[in-house]
Amino acid sequence: MTAAEQWIAFYTIVRKEIRRFMRIWMQTLLPPAITMSLYFVIFGALIGSRIGQMGGFTYMEFVVPGLIMMSVITNAYSNVVSSFFGAKFQRFVEEILVSPMSNNTVLWGFVIGGVARGLLVGLIVTMLSLFFTTLHIQHIGITIAIVLMTSIMFSLAGFINAVFANNFDDVSIVPVFVLTPLTYLGGVFYSIDLLPEFWAGVSRLNPMLYIVNAFRYGVLGTSDVNVVTAFIMVGVFTLAAYAYCMYLLRSGTRLRQ
Amino acid sequence: MALALEIKGLRKVYGNGFEALKGIDLEVKQGDFFALLGPNGAGKSTTIGIVSSLVKKTAGEVRIFGHSLDSDIAAAKRQIGLVPQEFNFSNFESVWDIVVNQAGYYGLSRGVAAERAEKYLKKLGLWDKRHGASRMLSGGMKRRLMIARALVHEPRLLILDEPTAGVDIELRRSMWAFLTEINRSGTTIILTTHYLEEAESLCRNIAIIDAGNIVENTSMKALLRQLQKEVFILDVRDSLSADISIPGFDTRFVDEHTLELVLKKGTSLNEVFAALNSSELVVSSMRNKANRLEELFVSLLNPK
Numbered sequence: 001m002t003a004a005e006q007w008i009a010f011y012t013i014v015r016k017e018i019r020r021f022m023r024i025w026m027q028t029l030l031p032p033a034i035t036m037s038l039y040f041v042i043f044g045a046l047i048g049s050r051i052g053q054m055g056g057f058t059y060m061e062f063v064v065p066g067l068i069m070m071s072v073i074t075n076a077y078s079n080v081v082s083s084f085f086g087a088k089f090q091r092f093v094e095e096i097l098v099s100p101m102s103n104n105t106v107l108w109g110f111v112i113g114g115v116a117r118g119l120l121v122g123l124i125v126t127m128l129s130l131f132f133t134t135l136h137i138q139h140i141g142i143t144i145a146i147v148l149m150t151s152i153m154f155s156l157a158g159f160i161n162a163v164f165a166n167n168f169d170d171v172s173i174v175p176v177f178v179l180t181p182l183t184y185l186g187g188v189f190y191s192i193d194l195l196p197e198f199w200a201g202v203s204r205l206n207p208m209l210y211i212v213n214a215f216r217y218g219v220l221g222t223s224d225v226n227v228v229t230a231f232i233m234v235g236v237f238t239l240a241a242y243a244y245c246m247y248l249l250r251s252g253t254r255l256r257q
Numbered sequence: 258m259a260l261a262l263e264i265k266g267l268r269k270v271y272g273n274g275f276e277a278l279k280g281i282d283l284e285v286k287q288g289d290f291f292a293l294l295g296p297n298g299a300g301k302s303t304t305i306g307i308v309s310s311l312v313k314k315t316a317g318e319v320r321i322f323g324h325s326l327d328s329d330i331a332a333a334k335r336q337i338g339l340v341p342q343e344f345n346f347s348n349f350e351s352v353w354d355i356v357v358n359q360a361g362y363y364g365l366s367r368g369v370a371a372e373r374a375e376k377y378l379k380k381l382g383l384w385d386k387r388h389g390a391s392r393m394l395s396g397g398m399k400r401r402l403m404i405a406r407a408l409v410h411e412p413r414l415l416i417l418d419e420p421t422a423g424v425d426i427e428l429r430r431s432m433w434a435f436l437t438e439i440n441r442s443g444t445t446i447i448l449t450t451h452y453l454e455e456a457e458s459l460c461r462n463i464a465i466i467d468a469g470n471i472v473e474n475t476s477m478k479a480l481l482r483q484l485q486k487e488v489f490i491l492d493v494r495d496s497l498s499a500d501i502s503i504p505g506f507d508t509r510f511v512d513e514h515t516l517e518l519v520l521k522k523g524t525s526l527n528e529v530f531a532a533l534n535s536s537e538l539v540v541s542s543m544r545n546k547a548n549r550l551e552e553l554f555v556s557l558l559n560p561k
Binding site: 001002004005006008009011012013016023086087090091092094095096097098099100101102252256257 | 271306311331345348358365
């Protein structure tokens with residue numbers, strides 16, 4: 001296929017992916033909006049007002065970047081895992097496998113679909129947060145870069161999950177039992193400076209801590225961890241996930257008999 | 258004539274150790290209407306799966322219009338349109354989206370995709386259903402949707418894996434007419450089917466596969482010439498007695514106006530007519546008992 005034809009094929013997947021999550025907006029866009037609004041009301045406005053300052057900011061200002069990032073992560077991941085597994089489950093992934101599209105076109109089509117949902121939900125949550133606080137983004141470049149890299153990384157991870165998933169339980173296990181707990185413990189609601197030294201050290205093993213703090217640095221200008229380390233880590237994980245996805249597609253693991 | 262499909266030494270061993278294909282060779286000429294027959298589990302779908310790159314081969318070589326699946330897979334894939342046995346489209350998408358998106362996967366612009374989708378949906382009687390979700394279609398319509406989807410990039414080789422399974426006879430015949438038209442326009446067709454009369458009436462060449470081996474590969478005419486006997490059904494004007502016999506022929510009384518007559522190889526129809534005349538039977542109509550190919554098929558698979 002020529003580059004122009006690959007572009008059309010890529011655009012076809014992206015368009016289909018975006019139309020899919022827009023068509024089922026009650027399942028994809030509305031739930032995070034409601035959940036995050038509740039977080040803002042309960043943790044930010046009701047409880048947060050009694051907590052006082054965190055890292056030099058009001059508690060609401062402190063939690064907003066983490067909650068935005070949490071929405072981006074779970075939605076980018078969920079979009080790819082549910083869409084690609086659905087295609088496998090109903091066997092219409094064969095439409096793609098018999099076509100002359102390159103593996104890169106297939107992978108990036110699904111990944112950009114995940115990124116689109118992650119960013120759209122992130123934008124919705126950001127807009128909602130403005131009802132509760134004001135956001136003065138300190139480092140726009142870092143904010144955009146980390147949110148883009150993170151959504152790509154988790155879209156790739158969702159793709160890997162979808163390839164290996166055998167049923168719908170396998171699709172929800174990682175978001176529910178891995179992503180959400182790691183994000184909760186990754187400094188969304190507190191600064192690790194508040195933890196005893198041992199638990200602060202344990203927290204530093206959690207990759208979510210770096211992602212949340214890098215985003216918080218972009219928005220508020222403050223972070224518990226080194227932002228450069230966060231970018232290197234996200235970059236390395238993204239490259240590793242990309243390489244593994246390409247291996248899975250090339251080898252046909254779980255896709256071709 | 259150029260080859261649409263060339264298979265050499267194709268082997269497939271599945272992960273559980275089952276050897277589905279034992280090194281088959283097969284050639285399908287450009288423009289052919291080719292039947293690939295065999296009992297369940299013989300290796301037909303595995304062969305089609307490998308050719309359409311949904312199944313990984315263990316060994317051997319596959320070329321589609323000269324393009325190797327190993328070294329030139331994108332060009333090879335572009336030549337093929339696949340209509341699989343099982344429904345494999347999204348239940349939530351519209352008929353239109355399924356066909357147009359498939360065109361997009363082959364790099365066709367939206368304009369060309371829309372033009373082709375209209376052409377094939379109209380030809381296959383799905384135009385009025387184009388905005389409906391695919392899950393709302395009847396079984397026959399779903400089969401036709403898969404044919405429209407397979408044709409939208411106008412492949413040179415169309416592979417149909419039991420396309421008329423579960424389709425009523427009227428619809429089956431309209432699909433036969435459509436496939437014949439597509440073949441006449443230059444598309445090579447490979448068909449697997451359990452309806453042997455379908456293969457007999459549509460296909461010019463045939464391969465029979467059994468237990469992972471090709472047991473017969475010849476033209477339909479040559480295969481049918483192997484028949485040792487043919488059975489004709491005679492509709493007789495006057496009432497027959499149950500002990501009716503026609504000298505020189507095996508017969509079977511079916512009912513008082515119907516008789517089966519066995520014509521052995523080498524016997525001419527003129528001899529039949531002469532015998533009928535001397536028996537003073539008035540035959541109002543005569544037809545070949547279907548399933549000529551079925552008899553051969555069974556005898557090839559059970560050579561005893």
